[in-house]
Amino acid sequence: MTTERPAVLQPEMPATRWGDPAHATGLPDGVRELVGLVFPIQDTPARTDVAVPASRLTAEHVAGLRALVGDENVVLDDGLRRQRTRGKSTPDLLRQRAGDLGDAPDVVVRPGSHDEVVAVLAHAAEQRIAVVPFGGGTAVTGGLVADATGFAGVVSLDLGRMRGLLALDPVSSTATLEPGLRGPEAEALLAEHGMMLGHFPQSFEYATIGGFAATRSSGQSSAGYGRFDAMVVGLRVATPAGEVRLGSAPANASGPDLRELFLGSEGALGVITEVTVRVRPLPEVKQYEGWRWASFAAGADAMRTLAQADLLPTVIRLSDENETAINLADPSGIGGEGSAGCLMVVGYEGTADAVAAKRAAVTAVLSGLGGTAEGAGPGEAWAHGRFNAPYLRDSLLDVGVLVETLETATFWSNRENLYARVKAALEESLGEGTMVLCHISHVYPTGCSLYFTVAARGDDDPLARWLPAKAAASEAIVAASAAITHHHAVGTDHKPYLTAEIGEVGAAVLRAVKETVDPAGILNPGVLIP
Numbered sequence: 001m002t003t004e005r006p007a008v009l010q011p012e013m014p015a016t017r018w019g020d021p022a023h024a025t026g027l028p029d030g031v032r033e034l035v036g037l038v039f040p041i042q043d044t045p046a047r048t049d050v051a052v053p054a055s056r057l058t059a060e061h062v063a064g065l066r067a068l069v070g071d072e073n074v075v076l077d078d079g080l081r082r083q084r085t086r087g088k089s090t091p092d093l094l095r096q097r098a099g100d101l102g103d104a105p106d107v108v109v110r111p112g113s114h115d116e117v118v119a120v121l122a123h124a125a126e127q128r129i130a131v132v133p134f135g136g137g138t139a140v141t142g143g144l145v146a147d148a149t150g151f152a153g154v155v156s157l158d159l160g161r162m163r164g165l166l167a168l169d170p171v172s173s174t175a176t177l178e179p180g181l182r183g184p185e186a187e188a189l190l191a192e193h194g195m196m197l198g199h200f201p202q203s204f205e206y207a208t209i210g211g212f213a214a215t216r217s218s219g220q221s222s223a224g225y226g227r228f229d230a231m232v233v234g235l236r237v238a239t240p241a242g243e244v245r246l247g248s249a250p251a252n253a254s255g256p257d258l259r260e261l262f263l264g265s266e267g268a269l270g271v272i273t274e275v276t277v278r279v280r281p282l283p284e285v286k287q288y289e290g291w292r293w294a295s296f297a298a299g300a301d302a303m304r305t306l307a308q309a310d311l312l313p314t315v316i317r318l319s320d321e322n323e324t325a326i327n328l329a330d331p332s333g334i335g336g337e338g339s340a341g342c343l344m345v346v347g348y349e350g351t352a353d354a355v356a357a358k359r360a361a362v363t364a365v366l367s368g369l370g371g372t373a374e375g376a377g378p379g380e381a382w383a384h385g386r387f388n389a390p391y392l393r394d395s396l397l398d399v400g401v402l403v404e405t406l407e408t409a410t411f412w413s414n415r416e417n418l419y420a421r422v423k424a425a426l427e428e429s430l431g432e433g434t435m436v437l438c439h440i441s442h443v444y445p446t447g448c449s450l451y452f453t454v455a456a457r458g459d460d461d462p463l464a465r466w467l468p469a470k471a472a473a474s475e476a477i478v479a480a481s482a483a484i485t486h487h488h489a490v491g492t493d494h495k496p497y498l499t500a501e502i503g504e505v506g507a508a509v510l511r512a513v514k515e516t517v518d519p520a521g522i523l524n525p526g527v528l529i530p
C-alpha cells in the first residue's frame, strides 16, 4: 500500500499549557469557589516576556543540517524552540510559566524519513551535537531535558513530519506506523480500514506512536487491550551505529527479545522510526458503568479476583475514598449520588455478544464480592471527561494551586503498604491541607499500578514545594520495593532511583548497550542511563 497520512492534524500545544487551546475552558465558577474553600486563590499568569537563549550552534552546524533535511526543516525560530523545551509535567509547566527557558534546544530539526534520521545522527555524532528525539512532547519525567555539557549544542529531533500509516496486514492484524503520528491521527487512519489500536493514555490527544514505544506507555484500556509495549510486534530503529530492525515473527526463541531493549529506551539508544503494532477490529459496542465499594481495599480485592480469573473487562479503574469524594464534588467530574466509599468504572468493548458475555460474568463476580452497581451514569461521565484533567491542571496552576501526579506499581500483597507509605510521604512533605488522591487503573494477575494525584497550596514557589515532595514519594516507593515508574518512564526525574530497582549489574548492562549503539553518547545525554 502507499503511505496514508492523516487528513486532520492535531493543532500545536502552547508552550506553557496542555492541549488544544480551543478545548481549554478555564476554571468553572463553581469549581473556583470550591477550590477557594480549601486553598488560597492567587492569580499567577505565565510570563511570556522572556527571550529564548541564543542558539549555541554555528552557521556551519546549521548549514550541515540543512543540507541533510532541507532548509525549511531546520528551524531556529524562537516560538518553536520555546515549544520544544522540556515536556508537560507540572515542574516543566512551572518552569515555562516562570520564564525559565534554560533547557531550550538550539535548533529544531524535522526529518521526513528513516534515512534522514540516519543522516542527522551521523552528522550529529561527527559534530558532537546532542540529539533529543521529540514526539508529542508530553513527557512527564524529564525525558526531553538533555544534558548539553560537552556538546556543541542540542538538536530537538522533531518527528512530526513522519506521520504515515506505512502498511496494514489485515490477515495478521498488524499495522506499521511512523513515529510522529499522534494518538487520534493513528486511530483515524486505522478506522478507515475498520481497525483500531486501542491505546488511550490520558495524553492521547498529543502523544505519538514513537513516544508510546519509547516510554512503554500504558493506556486507559490496558485491562482489555494491554500496555503499548504488549501491542508492539516490530520496530525499526536508527542508531548512530546503524539500523536495527526487529520483529520478523510474532514470537521467537532467538536469544533475548531485543524489541524489549528498544521499547522504553527513551531516545537514549536510538530513534524509533517505524512501529509495527497488533491492531483489532473497531468495537461494535462500548459500555461503561459504575460500581461502588465500601473501601479501596474491597474494590482492589475485586480487581485482583477478576485479573486472576482471566475475567478483566476492557477498562477497569478504582478511585480511593478521597478521589471518589473529590470527583463527585466536582460538577465537571464523575456524576452520581453521594460520595461515600470508592467508585469503580468498568468498561466493555467488542462485539455485542462478547460484551454481553463478559459483562454477565464480571457482574456476577462483582456482585458476589459485595459491590453495588451504580448503572451507566458514572461510567459514561468518565468516558465523556476522560481527557479533561490536564486542562483542569492548567486552570488550577493559574490560580496558584499546585497539582501533580505520580505513579508506581507493585504486587498485590504489597499494595496497601505502598499506598500508605507514598500517601504519608506526600502529606508530610507538603503539610496541612494537602489532598492526596489515588486510583488503580492498570491491573495484572500479580499486581497493579497506583496513580496518585496531589493538590496543595502553591505559595510563592510551587516548584520549590513540589520537588522535595516528589523526592520523598520516590524514596517511599524505593523503600516499599515498588517500581519507580509503571508507565511514565525514567527520564531524568527517576534516574537517581533506577539503580536501586535494577541493581548495579543491570545499570552496567544499560551503559554497555548505550556504548555499543551510541559510542559518542549524543542521544538524549543524561536521560535514562544511570
Ligand SMILES: Cc1cc2nc3c(=O)[nH]c(=O)nc-3n(C[C@H](O)[C@H](O)[C@H](O)COP(=O)(O)OP(=O)(O)OC[C@H]3O[C@@H](n4cnc5c(N)ncnc54)[C@H](O)[C@@H]3O)c2cc1C
Pocket (backbone or CB within 6 Å): 018, 087, 088, 089, 132, 133, 134, 135, 136, 137, 138, 139, 140, 143, 144, 159, 179, 200, 201, 202, 203, 206, 207, 208, 209, 210, 211, 212, 213, 214, 215, 216, 217, 218, 219, 220, 265, 266, 267, 268, 270, 271, 272, 273, 390, 487, 488, 489, 524, 527
Ligand atoms: C496530562 C498527561 C497525561 C498522561 N497520561 C499518560 C497515561 O495515561 N499513560 C502513559 O503511559 N503516559 C501518560 N503520560 C506520559 C506521556 O504522555 C507518555 O510518556 C507518552 O508515551 C509520551 O509520548 P510523546 O510522543 O509525547 O513523547 P515525548 O514526550 O516527545 O518523548 C518522551 C520520551 O521518548 C523519547 N522519544 C519520543 N519519540 C521517540 C522516538 N520516535 N524514538 C526514540 N525516542 C523517542 C523522547 O526523547 C523522550 O525521552 C501523560 C502525560 C501527560 C502530560
